[in-house]
Amino acid sequence: MAQLRAAANDARQAERLAKQGMKQFPASPLSAERHTLLIDALASQQRYAEARGEAEIMVNRYVGSPWAREVEARSGAHPRVNRTYINPPVR
Numbered sequence: 001m002a003q004l005r006a007a008a009n010d011a012r013q014a015e016r017l018a019k020q021g022m023k024q025f026p027a028s029p030l031s032a033e034r035h036t037l038l039i040d041a042l043a044s045q046q047r048y049a050e051a052r053g054e055a056e057i058m059v060n061r062y063v064g065s066p067w068a069r070e071v072e073a074r075s076g077a078h079p080r081v082n083r084t085y086i087n088p089p090v091r
Contacts, residue, residue, distance in 0.1 A: 001030050004037055011044035032058070032067035039071060052077065 004021060007014040018038035025031065035058040042051035055077035062068040063079045072078055 001034065004034065008037070008040070011041045014038075014041035015045070032062040032065050035062070036067045036071055039075070051075070 001021070004014060004017040007017055014037055018034050018041060021028070021034050022031070022038070025034075028034070035054065039051050039054045039058060042048075042054060052075060055071050055075040059068045059072050059077045060079045068079070
């Protein structure tokens, strides 16, 4: 993570390190931050569709986390909510 954070000014390196870390440490407590840095790296390379796709994945994987809220605010991506009615509306 230290290398990834330090690579913030080198988007290609940051992307490579983030993807490598996601494969090596998928359940790490730092996964949400790593995913956020991947999104930033993609956006820095003007790969907006990929960044938006990763943002959608990220906010659904880490719902409610500070990192997910930051990504939501910057990208407009929001978690999908399964809306099940306890008492369905009467028609």
